[in-house]
Amino acid sequence: MQLSSRQLEAFVVVARTLNFTRAAERLNLTQSALSQRIRKLEEELGAALFVRAPGAVRLTDTGTRILRYCEAKESLESEILADLATSNSEELAGGIRIAGHLSIMRPVALPILAPLLREHPKVHCELINADLKKLPGMLKQGEADLVILDHALPWAALETFHLGDEAYVAIESAQFTTRPDVYLDINPDDQITERFFQFQGAGPAYRRSYMADVYGIIDGVALGMGRAVVPRHMLAGRQDVRVMAQYRPQPTGVWLHHYTLPYYSRLQQAVVELLVRTCPTALAGA
Numbered sequence: 001m002q003l004s005s006r007q008l009e010a011f012v013v014v015a016r017t018l019n020f021t022r023a024a025e026r027l028n029l030t031q032s033a034l035s036q037r038i039r040k041l042e043e044e045l046g047a048a049l050f051v052r053a054p055g056a057v058r059l060t061d062t063g064t065r066i067l068r069y070c071e072a073k074e075s076l077e078s079e080i081l082a083d084l085a086t087s088n089s090e091e092l093a094g095g096i097r098i099a100g101h102l103s104i105m106r107p108v109a110l111p112i113l114a115p116l117l118r119e120h121p122k123v124h125c126e127l128i129n130a131d132l133k134k135l136p137g138m139l140k141q142g143e144a145d146l147v148i149l150d151h152a153l154p155w156a157a158l159e160t161f162h163l164g165d166e167a168y169v170a171i172e173s174a175q176f177t178t179r180p181d182v183y184l185d186i187n188p189d190d191q192i193t194e195r196f197f198q199f200q201g202a203g204p205a206y207r208r209s210y211m212a213d214v215y216g217i218i219d220g221v222a223l224g225m226g227r228a229v230v231p232r233h234m235l236a237g238r239q240d241v242r243v244m245a246q247y248r249p250q251p252t253g254v255w256l257h258h259y260t261l262p263y264y265s266r267l268q269q270a271v272v273e274l275l276v277r278t279c280p281t282a283l284a285g286a
Contacts, residue, residue, distance in 0.1 A: 007041040008070055010034055011049060015067045016142050018057045059140075067142050068157070072261040075145075075268065093122035094267045099138050100148030102129045103166065103214050103231045104254060108282045109148070109275070116274060123267060133189075139257060145268060146275075152255045161256040161272065164280035166231040167249040168196055174242045176224025182207050184217045184228040196229040199250040233283050254283060 014023040014034070024034045042049050049063035059067065078094040100109060105127055117125055128144060139147040152160045172178045183193045183206045190210075197203025209226055211217045217228045222240035232249060235241060256275055258268070 003044060004041070007037045010037040011041055011066065012070050012142070014038060014050065014057070015059055015063060018141060020057065064140070068259050068261060071142055072263050075265045076263050078265065091122060092120040092267045092270055094265055095124040095126070096146070096267055096271055097126040097128065097144045098146045098148070098271070099128035099130050099135055099144035101132050101135070101150065103234055104148050105129050107234050108279060112274060112278050112282060113271070116270065145258060146271065147257045149255050149257065150252050152253070153257055157260045159258050159260055161276050163254040163256050163275060164283040165251040165253055166233065166283055167251055168192065168229050169232045169249050170196065170227060170229050170244040170247045171221050171235070171241045172227045172244055173222055173224045174240050175222070178221070178224050179226050181205065182209055182226030184209050184211050184220050184226045186211060186213060186217065193229045196250050200247055254279065
């Protein structure tokens with residue numbers, strides 16, 4: 001049996017959007033034409049690829065396996081084409097998408113990956129900042145090749161690597177009188193401060209204010225807008241905030257994930273090896 005490339009292309013777009021309307025627009029197809037391609041692929045495979053419900057679409061187990069197959073095929077094709085386009089067999093090429101939370105992506109992953117990207121200009125690397133709650137779905141839907149989280153996902157067919165630990169600390173302004181009863185978080189769903197004081201065993205009564213992201217939180221603390229709980233490695237070089245010594249640092253794991261595939265490109269292998277080797281030092285460096 002040989003699977004149609006047109007049907008697989010249609011399947012991948014639906015699998016990554018989980019929306020037939022958006023997928024049809026991206027493929028410049030009518031919804032009926034798209035549905036027909038998916039139906040023919042399901043008939044070829046003898047299995048349903050999607051569970052369709054009013055207002056919701058999700059992959060079946062078979063659909064998830066086919067998406068992994070398509071991603072491995074894309075990775076292999078990208079590397080072969082890149083190798084043919086370069087005369088240097090040691091040069092890395094192709095694309096890789098890495099998603100994670102902001103406290104890891106900007107201060108840790110970006111400096112680690114920058115030398116590799118400078119040395120291999122034919123590599124296309126997409127670094128994606130996303131909320132922790134969204135990251136597992138991005139991996140499952142094929143929106144990212146590698147995902148970095150603050151916990152290990154207990155999924156089957158998944159490779160996980162412990163990259164080290166972020167040490168969360170409480171901080172206050174080093175210059176201004178801080179409002180002691182206000183703690184800054186990203187949004188009402190942010191549980192960092194609550195978990196920190198649970199780890200301490202007890203904590204002060206406090207109100208919450210919200211900033212756009214963790215860098216905004218640190219800037220807000222520096223300006224005396226409140227106190228906050230942040231990863232210590234993000235404070236390197238900052239003299240405008242200080243760590244509150246009365247609280248113990250809270251270690252929080254950092255985990256890299258990717259699906260188990262029959263083939264890994266040289267680029268993906270190099271990126272995973274680099275992150276696993278250097279992240280522990282970067283996280284403990286501050």
